[in-house]
Amino acid sequence: MGAPVHGALLFLFLLIAGAAAADGETAPQEPTLPSSGGGAGAGGAATGGAAGGINSNSVLVALLDSHYTELAELVEKALLLQTLEDAVGKHNVTIFAPRNEALERDLDPEFKRFLLEPRNLRSLQALLLYHVLPARLPSDAWPDAAHPTLSGEDVELASAAGEGTTTSTSMRVGTAAVTKPDAVLRPDGVIHGIERLLVPRSVQEDFNRRRSLAAISAVLPTGAPEVDPRTHRLKKPAPPVPAGAPPVLPVWDAMAPGPSIAPAPAPGPGSGKHHFDGHSQVKDFIQTLLLYGGYNELADILVNLTSLATEMGRLVSEGYVLTVLAPNDEAMARLTTDQLSEPGSPENILYYHMIPEYQTEESMYNAVRRFGKVRYDTLRLPHKVTAREADGSVKFGQGEGSAYLFDPDIYTDGRISVQGIDAVLLPPDDTKTAPTTAAPDRKPPAVTSTKKKNKLRRGKLLEATCQMVGIFGQRSRFASCQ
Known part of the structure; x- marks a missing residue:
């Protein structure tokens, strides 16, 4: 009698445990169902975005196929498609899309070039995410308050309802007006057309810091150690001088003034210092370009876009001399984006403007006056730059790619000479030089x-x-x- 009772109790206990396990397995599936607030379409898009990709009716697909092609191209270049897919999979989004004209013609070319540089990918991503809100805000639910964006910064939303204006001009995002409200409506988001690009404060500060050139990062900040010519040992740093005390001038320095006080050759292996401080000289000539004015683009490329400043400092430290043909800002502005976007293009262009000789305006003018045409070697081997006399000055290059020397001797220190020119010199292409080299073979x-x-x-x-x-x-x- 006891055995059947125990068997029945054991069977009842197993039934209760199985029912509890079944309830535990079905309970976690409830949050994946569409929510009542977002609607069936929004819930289905969100579930599909999180599980198996973006639906064809998604707002991201509409953005790629809309009239805002320039913004869609920037999103692809910034590698933000996966980030936006994750955002759409979690919640609805609102996208502020600038018109194509605002990104093609109205945008500053220098700022656009800054955004498209690979080193500034973070700034481009922050700029684009500043145009996306993690919420659905149609025109009929437009708030008058700051709203967070996917970039982490807030954007001001305002409306001027009740002032007698139309809906297209009453809605504003930051400093831009909404020109096409509700341009694209999809279950998982909405796109509003705006008149201009929105620039967050962080990106603007990065751009200003990039252009300020206050600190030259490519040049070593410390100079080379000095050697005492009497003991041939490193000089010890001078002891600190109290405030208000007269300057302490060593007797040896007073008896033998350096090149900055009296005329003397540039420091080298044969002088008292036994070294070339090329990095300091390169830093001085770049700062001279900035103070002279009109050559900020060249200084920017030397320091930030390439490592040529460090290479020039190394060459001068090893005893080489250089003459830099420096194009001014107007000449650099005529360069196209394609000429600078190719890998190594800035370096190749500037190598063609560096002559491994020390030439001044007087020496080059005397040479072309005497010989008519002079060909100088450049650091971009095997190309050479041709100089000839023209209109009382020195003219480099030939044809449309020629440049005149119009800012002579901007910087001359015995090792580096900088001569300002009014155009960018480009070496002839191989296809153009082929007929000229083949022509003499037919003359013999x-x-x-x-x-x-x-x-x-x-x-x-x-x-x-x-x-x-x-x-x-x-x-x-x-x-x-x-």
Whole structure:
């Protein structure tokens, strides 16, 4: 009797445990159902975005196929498609899309070039995420308050309802007006067309810091150690001088002033310092360009876009001399984005403007006056730059790619010479140089035939003799008369 009772109790206990386990398995599936606030369409899009990708009716697909192609192209370049897919999979989004004209013609070319540089990818991503709100805000639910964006910064939303204006001009996002409210409506988001690009404060500060050139990061901040010429040992740093005390000038420095006080050659292995401080000299000439004005683009490329400033400092430290043909800002502005976007293009362009000689305006002008045309070697081997006299100045290059020397001797310190020119010099392409190199190969046959004719020409006396012999019919006997 006891065994059947125990078996029945055990069976009842297993039934209760199975029911509890079934409830536990079905309970976690409830949050994945569509919410009542978002609607069936929004819930389905969110579930599909989180589980198996973006639906064809998604707001992201509409953005890629809409009239805002420039913004969609920037999103692809910034590698933000996956980030936006995750945002759409979690909640509805609101996208503020600038018109194509605002990104093509109205945007500052220098700022656009800053955004498209690979090193500034973070700034481009922050700029684009500043145009996306993690909430659905149609025109009929437009708030008058600051709203957080996916970039982490807030954007001001305002409306001027009740002022007698239309809906398209009453809605504003930051400093931009909403020109096409509710341009695209989808279950998982909405797109509003705005008149201009929104620039967050962080991106603007990065751009200003990039352009300020207050700190030259490519040049070593410390100078080379100095050697005492009497002991041939490193000089110890001078002891600190109390405030208000007269300056302490060593006796040796007072007896032998340096190049900055009296005329002296540049420091080198044969001088007292036994070194070339090339980094300091490069830093001085870049700062001179900034103070001179009109050469900020060249200084920017030397320091921030390339590592040429460090390479120039290394060359000068090893004893080399350089002459830099510096294009001004107007000349650099005529360069296209394609000419600077290729890998290594800025370096190749600037290498063609560096001559491994120390030349001043006077030395180059005297050379072209005397020889007519002078070809200088450049650091972009094997290309050379041609100089000739033109209009009382020195002209570099040929044809449309020529440049005049109009800012002579901007910086000269015995090792580095900077000469300002009014255009960017570009070496001739290989396709253009091929016909010119092949042309001299076709000239020798004509020259050889002319020489043969000159050797076969007879003198006047021999010609008169041959005419007299011809009268008697004996001309054919003489080989010289044939």
